[in-house]
Amino acid sequence: MAEAVLIDLFGLKLNSEKNCHQTLLKTLDAVRYHHAAQAKFLCIIRCSNISCERDSEHGNYEVETSNGLSTLFREFETVSNPSMAACLYTIKQKIDEKNLSSIKVIVPMHRKTLVKAFIDQLFTDVYSFEFEDLQVTLRGGLLKQPTEIDKITAQELEEVQNEVETHLRSLPALKGELTIITSPLISDIFIHGFTTRTGGISYIPTLSSFNLFSSSKRRDPKVVVQENLRRLGAAAGFDAKKFYRIKTDHANDVWVMGRKEPESYDGITTNQRGVTIAALGADCIPIVFADPVKKACGVAHSGWRGTLLGIAMATVNAMIAEYGCSLDDIVVVLGPSVGPCCFTLPRDTAAAFHNLDPACVRLFDSPDPYIDIRKATRCV
Structure with a gap:
């Protein structure tokens, strides 16, 4: 069971003056019914800039917010931004705050490959994703969505990367x-x-904000480390x-x-x-x-x-x-x-440092003596 459920309405213009779209209403109601008890995070992704909402012939669609839909929206957390990268990064922060890793994304079929490209940039192998097609109704009929695009073009991928980089550069x-x-x-x-631990954009509590090491086993993605490195290069x-x-x-x-x-x-x-x-x-x-x-x-x-x-x-x-x-x-x-005040090793390992110089070890007779690796470095 997914710990977090994301519903992608980023490409859908929500308009309160049109007929109620029952399919979307049923979809959201079903998400609430099936996931509210188990999932710790239910979120709707929306675009907050009308310039990113195009006509249906270009692949984006107007969806009405009837009273029922508006009421249902209030039961989900909503993240809204003109940038998809900004939306997903904000969502990632919320997911990380809750220490979640299993995520379901309900997304229109024609946007699935694009959304996956953003996810690949911003998330690591710590997270697992499953995808479900989002169904909506448009002007009384079921929306006939384009079939899923298996591959993203090089230009589209570059645009995704640029959008992610632009957002990360804007962060304090x-x-x-x-x-x-x-x-x-x-x-x-x-x-x-x-460098010290400050001045970067990494927000994971177990890492410094100026983390310069990326790993698929960490929650900090490579793009965040690259932004920290870019800032370091600019400063130094x-x-x-x-x-x-x-x-x-x-x-x-x-x-x-x-x-x-x-x-x-x-x-x-x-x-x-x-x-x-x-x-x-x-x-x-x-x-x-x-x-x-x-x-x-x-x-x-x-x-x-x-x-x-x-x-x-x-x-x-x-x-x-x-x-x-x-x-x-x-x-x-x-x-x-680390200083000699705070670093210990088991006594059998500490013996090697004691052999270098007894001054490298404090409380040698204890089970876990304190080691001065700085002094030991000068002895080797």
Whole structure:
């Protein structure tokens, strides 16, 4: 049973001066009857701009709101906007607030492929969808809808993508302004910085608003991450289309740009101009390496496994081997990460850090000692 039911009336002009359309009334009444008890969210999608409501010969239709239909509408939540992207994004927020994932969409047959294209942009594999044809009556007769279009044209898909991007660009920053932390140790010839959790548009409570990692297993879609990245590029001054992030494996593999890219790696090095490389971090440490002499740089993701495996030194060694960097010229900066106050590991794992340097471990005799992975990174 669907947890949320969406009824797409976006392409239908609702006009109170025409005859009652009993089929639509029955459809909405049936939705209420079959889903009201189980579904936690019943919603009607409408267009709020008359310019998007065309004549029936162009595929959009006038539907009357009789007294019965108007009364029934009040039993559904209505989302209305001139933009279909804005409507669906608003609905997605409401669905996410309720932590729902099973969704039924009741949609006119001729709009099904288009609606699916918007859904593909704004939702991830976390959600499951089923579709049902919407039947309406037009001027006393059953509306003969065009058959379903199996494929969307390249131009239509581009229009969908542009509409989604335009809406996301219009959204305000959440949880504060975009902040970029820089280090005075890094030469001005490198654009560099560490982002914080604020200034993006991601609203999922378990993620920062400035989430820069997309996954089909998360509720945050790729287009939202791309918008966060676009804002970062605009603020920092780099081309977001030439942005490369590590493919984390919590190991010590390093990709030297220009060589074949591995399937996974926790470090990147480059001496190419105009590209931006990035390492994700939270508890784990994002590390920046910069050699102003050879004009080469690198980044690494150093979690506790990567720290023990020596990802930081592996990145340094790659810069020395590939670009002829001198150890004395490479500046290394550790970004924000979990501190020794808050990170614990089981005692048998903590023993490896204790062997590096006893100062890396606090309360070693406890079942879950506290680990200073920042200090350990300097020891490896």
